[in-house]
Amino acid sequence: MAVPILVFHKIDAVSPKSRVPRNYVRPGQFDALLASLRQSGYAGIGFDQYLAYRRGTATLPRKPILITFDDGYRSNAEIAAPILRKHGFTATIFVVPGLLGGTNSWDADEPQEPLMTASEIRALRADGFFFGSHTYSHARLTALPPDAALRELRNSREALETLLGEPVRTICYPWAQHDERVRALAQQAGYACGVGIRRRLNRDDTDVMALHRIPVTHLDSTWRVRWDLFRLGFRQ
Numbered sequence: 241m242a243v244p245i246l247v248f249h250k251i252d253a254v255s256p257k258s259r260v261p262r263n264y265v266r267p268g269q270f271d272a273l274l275a276s277l278r279q280s281g282y283a284g285i286g287f288d289q290y291l292a293y294r295r296g297t298a299t300l301p302r303k304p305i306l307i308t309f310d311d312g313y314r315s316n317a318e319i320a321a322p323i324l325r326k327h328g329f330t331a332t333i334f335v336v337p338g339l340l341g342g343t344n345s346w347d348a349d350e351p352q353e354p355l356m357t358a359s360e361i362r363a364l365r366a367d368g369f370f371f372g373s374h375t376y377s378h379a380r381l382t383a384l385p386p387d388a389a390l391r392e393l394r395n396s397r398e399a400l401e402t403l404l405g406e407p408v409r410t411i412c413y414p415w416a417q418h419d420e421r422v423r424a425l426a427q428q429a430g431y432a433c434g435v436g437i438r439r440r441l442n443r444d445d446t447d448v449m450a451l452h453r454i455p456v457t458h459l460d461s462t463w464r465v466r467w468d469l470f471r472l473g474f475r476q
C-alpha cells in the first residue's frame with residue numbers, strides 16, 4: 241500500500257517577520273484541504289497503526305493518511321486541533337521535551353512563538369491526538385558525536401513517556417537531517433520508526449526509520465496537494 245504522510249508546522253496567519261514563511265499554512269487553507277481529503281475518503285491514522293500494518297498485525301483503512309506537525313507550537317492546540325476535529329482527523333505532533341512552555345529558540349532569527357506545555361500535551365493526547373519526539377533540544381543529530389546524539393534521542397523519548405504514560409516510538413529528525421548513523425542511533429535509543437521530508441509516498445518496503453513526508457506550505461492550494469498525492473501514487 242502507498243501511504244502519504246503530510247507535514248505542517250504552524251496553522252496560522254503568515255507572520256510578516258518570518259524568514260521561513262513555508263512553515264505556515266493559513267487556517268482557511270487548512271480547513272479547505274481537510275474538507276477535501278475527508279470528502280474523497282481519506283482516513284487519518286497514527287504511527288502505531290501504520291507500524292502494526294507494516295508488521296502484518298493490523299489492517300489500514302482504504303485511503304490512510306498521516307498528518308504530522310513539527311515542533312509542537314501552542315497554535316497547534318489552539319488553531320489546528322479544532323479544525324482537525326471538525327473534519328474527523330487525528331494528527332501526530334513532534335515535540336521538543338526540553339523546551340516545553342518555551343519558544344522555538346533553536347531558530348533565533350525567526351519570530352519566537354510559544355510551544356505547548358506538558359498539560360496542553362496531555363489534554364490533546366486525551367482528545368485522541370498522538371505525540372512523538374523531535375529530540376530533547378531540537379538538536380542537529382547529524383552534527384553531534386554519537387554519545388550526545390544518543391542522549392538527545394533517549395532523553396526525549398523517556399521524558400515524553402513519563403509525561404504521557406505510554407511508549408513513544410516515533411522520532412522526527414530535526415531539520416529532517418538524518419543519515420545511516422543517526423538512524424542506527426535512533427533504533428538503539430528505542431525508536432521503531434523515524435520521519436524526514438521527501439515528496440514520496442511510503443511503500444511496504446520503505447525503510448521505517450526513514451519514512452517520507454510531504455511538506456505543505458502557505459503556497460499550496462488544496463488542488464496542488466491533491467495533485468501531488470495522485471501523481472506520487474505512480475512513483476516509487
Ligand SMILES: [Zn+2]
Pocket residue numbers: 310311374378414415
Ligand atoms: Zn523542527
